[in-house]
Amino acid sequence: MTDRQALNATFFAFKKRERGGVLTMLTLAYLGLTILIGGAFFLLNAQGIIDYINWVTNLGASVEAAKPGDPTAMAAMTPPQSVMALGPMYLLFLFFIYVLFAAYEAGCLRWMVRGETGGILGLTFGADMWRVWFGYWVWFFLLIAFYIVAALVVGGVAVGVVASSGGASPDATTALVAFGGGLALILGLIYFAIRFAPAAATSIARKRFAFFDAWTVSKGRFWALFGAFFLLFVMFFVAYLVVAMGLGVAMGTMMASQVGQTGEPQSAEEAFRMFANPQYMIMLIAIGVIMTAASMILYVAMFGINARAALVALEEGKIKAEA
Numbered sequence: 001m002t003d004r005q006a007l008n009a010t011f012f013a014f015k016k017r018e019r020g021g022v023l024t025m026l027t028l029a030y031l032g033l034t035i036l037i038g039g040a041f042f043l044l045n046a047q048g049i050i051d052y053i054n055w056v057t058n059l060g061a062s063v064e065a066a067k068p069g070d071p072t073a074m075a076a077m078t079p080p081q082s083v084m085a086l087g088p089m090y091l092l093f094l095f096f097i098y099v100l101f102a103a104y105e106a107g108c109l110r111w112m113v114r115g116e117t118g119g120i121l122g123l124t125f126g127a128d129m130w131r132v133w134f135g136y137w138v139w140f141f142l143l144i145a146f147y148i149v150a151a152l153v154v155g156g157v158a159v160g161v162v163a164s165s166g167g168a169s170p171d172a173t174t175a176l177v178a179f180g181g182g183l184a185l186i187l188g189l190i191y192f193a194i195r196f197a198p199a200a201a202t203s204i205a206r207k208r209f210a211f212f213d214a215w216t217v218s219k220g221r222f223w224a225l226f227g228a229f230f231l232l233f234v235m236f237f238v239a240y241l242v243v244a245m246g247l248g249v250a251m252g253t254m255m256a257s258q259v260g261q262t263g264e265p266q267s268a269e270e271a272f273r274m275f276a277n278p279q280y281m282i283m284l285i286a287i288g289v290i291m292t293a294a295s296m297i298l299y300v301a302m303f304g305i306n307a308r309a310a311l312v313a314l315e316e317g318k319i320k321a322e323a
Contacts, residue, residue: 005312007224010231013112013304022111022122027296029121030104037100041093048082048089099125102133105303109204112307113314131203138199138211148191150185157181194218194225201209201303201310219312228305236298243294247287254279269314 013023042049103119106128110116118124199214206213218225313319 007221007228007308009224009305009308011301011304012227012308013300017115022117023108023300026107026111026122027300028103029123030100031099031292031296033123037093037096041089045089046085048080048086051080051082052086054218055083080278093192098136099129099133101213102136103129105200105299106132106204108303109201109298109307109310112304113201113205113311131209132200133204134209135200135211140195142192142196146189150321153181153185190226191222194229196307197225197229198309198313201306202313202319204307205310205314205321206319210319213319216318217309219318221309221312225305225309229302232298232301232305236294239294243290245281247290251280251283252284253322 048294103123103125107117107119107122107124109132110128111122119126135177195218196211196214198217199211202217203210310319314321
């Protein structure tokens with residue numbers, strides 16, 4: 001029996017490869033198409049989005065003004081027809097967004113696992129993309145199943161606590177049991193999430209839909225995968241805090257200076273005008289760019305962890321690629 005390879009997966013996505021810039025081009029293509037889809041959604045539904053913002057802004061006043069039997073006030077609380085029409089369009093928007101993200105993830109994994117590129121700067125909308133996309137649906141139904149199980153367990157614990165206390169206030173023991181049950185559910189969710197994390201990478205490695213083969217890929221690798229993800233999220237969280245604090249201080253300084261010159265805004269319109277000046281706009285754009293860049297780096301690093309796990313499983317013979 002051969003010795004297991006070390007996973008060393010945390011920064012696998014950023015290792016030097018023969019051809020550089022592939023993941024960067026993939027990311028830029030994904031962001032560009034995301035902006036185009038988002039822009040198209042806004043242009044096609046601009047009136048509904050504006051009506052929604054106005055409706056939400058005035059909803060508080062409508063609720064306060066509402067009186068029993070007053071049809072005018074009650075009508076003001078009902079969303080406009082244009083807002084109601086946003087629902088189907090938003091679902092269509094989400095479909096395109098998730099298909100695009102599946103193409104992006106598949107492109108990154110295909111490059112890291114199989115060394116293959118193609119399509120629009122690496123983005124292809126073929127079989128690999130659909131394998132990843134169907135994997136999202138499996139995740140969706142697995143989460144629903146988990147929530148059902150969690151509800152049953154929590155409900156059972158609650159009934160047991162009430163029954164054991166005889167209607168009296170629960171004691172420390174029953175409270176500890178309830179806490180332990182909740183903690184066990186969280187730990188169970190983490191365990192299964194880690195074990196199935198390489199699902200998309202496994203499908204790309206095997207060249208067929210193989211979501212549940214991820215269990216084989218992650219067998220004996222739980223702590224290595226957990227450590228890689230944990231280190232990654234800690235680094236991201238620390239970097240986020242540093243950036244957020246720095247930008248928050250800069251934004252707060254500008255706001256204090258503005259308020260000192262013009263006074264505090266007395267209405268939503270005045271506040272909007274204050275934030276619409278070039279200084280604030282540049283700061284908000286900078287925040288958006290930095291957060292987007294950090295998020296994409298996190299995504300690629302996570303793809304890399306899963307790609308490394310699938311690649312090692314291939315090399316060790318745990319899984320085999322289709323011809």
